[in-house]
Amino acid sequence: DVVPVPVLFRKAGYYTCVGGFGAAGDKLGKTDYNFEWDRTMYDGNDWAGRKPGQPFFMQVQLHGGKYRGQAPNATWQNRVKKELGANTDPAAVVLPPYYPRDPVILQDWADYLDCCRYTDKEVGDVVARLEKEKLLDNTVVFFMTDHGISHARGKQFLYDEGTHVPFVVRGPGVAKGATRDDLIEHIDLTATSLALAGIDVPKWMQGRNVLAKDYAKRDAVFAARDRCDETMEHLRSVRTGQFKYIRNYMNQRPHLQPCRYKDEKAVVQRLRELHAGKKLDALTEKLLFAETRPAEELYDLAADPHEVTNLAADPKHKATLEALRKKLAEWE
Numbered sequence: 001d002v003v004p005v006p007v008l009f010r011k012a013g014y015y016t017c018v019g020g021f022g023a024a025g026d027k028l029g030k031t032d033y034n035f036e037w038d039r040t041m042y043d044g045n046d047w048a049g050r051k052p053g054q055p056f057f058m059q060v061q062l063h064g065g066k067y068r069g070q071a072p073n074a075t076w077q078n079r080v081k082k083e084l085g086a087n088t089d090p091a092a093v094v095l096p097p098y099y100p101r102d103p104v105i106l107q108d109w110a111d112y113l114d115c116c117r118y119t120d121k122e123v124g125d126v127v128a129r130l131e132k133e134k135l136l137d138n139t140v141v142f143f144m145t146d147h148g149i150s151h152a153r154g155k156q157f158l159y160d161e162g163t164h165v166p167f168v169v170r171g172p173g174v175a176k177g178a179t180r181d182d183l184i185e186h187i188d189l190t191a192t193s194l195a196l197a198g199i200d201v202p203k204w205m206q207g208r209n210v211l212a213k214d215y216a217k218r219d220a221v222f223a224a225r226d227r228c229d230e231t232m233e234h235l236r237s238v239r240t241g242q243f244k245y246i247r248n249y250m251n252q253r254p255h256l257q258p259c260r261y262k263d264e265k266a267v268v269q270r271l272r273e274l275h276a277g278k279k280l281d282a283l284t285e286k287l288l289f290a291e292t293r294p295a296e297e298l299y300d301l302a303a304d305p306h307e308v309t310n311l312a313a314d315p316k317h318k319a320t321l322e323a324l325r326k327k328l329a330e331w332e
Helices: 005-011 064-068 074-084 103-132 188-196 266-276 282-289 315-329
Strands: 015-020 056-061 141-144 167-170 221-225 235-239 243-248 296-300
Touching: 005 015, 005 056, 005 188, 064 074, 064 103, 074 103, 103 141, 103 266, 141 188, 235 315, 243 315, 266 282, 296 315
Parallel strands: 015 056
Antiparallel strands: 141 167, 221 235, 235 243, 243 296
16 A cells, blocks of 8 residues: 555656666666565656656665775775865774774775765766756755665664764755754655645655645654664664664664674674774773663763763653653654
8 A cells, every 4th residue: 555756746747767876778776665566656767758848756866875885995995086086084084982993994984975975976966967957946856865874883773873864955945055953754755845846745644844834843753673684673763852762672682783784894894803802992892792782772962972871771861761762652
């Protein structure tokens, strides 16, 4: 009974397409959905295939952080230097406090930042094409990512390192230069896109139009993680403007469970080497390599943005813990 957004756009007369990295010939862009879907919901992989004057709905899938691969490599670094003029200096990288300033980790983080710079260039290329084709003034452009950096506490986990992603919008009906700090979720892209196109937002849709005049700001956002590839996990979180509550339902397992995808990354391999050699500090050992995890975690994000001090057992924060525990339990 899932009705994907492209289906709703197509029914409204839009040319639907998904392209970008890896899309060539008749091949579509990234479509690794976790359910069976009908390929006909997309008309192609580029808006160039539409009829004259036909409105279009396109997803441009960029390669982002994946450009750097599983480990620091000269090929990517040379490409960055050639196309952007210079590489990010690993020595200038500021790491979260739970990562050691190890050369492998610093270089990978620097390469990731260069991925961000390169992505910025690619977004500029898309905008320039829209402008050249005289489409920019009548097109709404969203920019977002699907997760944070793929390090040991980022992608696949519910700390802000993994869940805090950009959400940038430009186009008709969007105030130029405005910024907001309210909480939104990935799913809000759906309702916002449909509303801007004048398409009725289905009542069953949980996403909200964040640009609506009567938009009611969320008091909390939720996140979840279960199985990733072959690695079993069961995590849930609720985040307010100040606090993050995480429930570890499989807390008897370590944070860095064996995971082929993660374990092939040079960063994780290096962390495991340093752990085996007893060369990590107490904070890193506690957060990344403890044999078990607490069932509940509570962080004051205003005072502790890197989420290193768990307040779940602190009597001073008992009321906050219980309130967020209840809010998560009632989440549908």
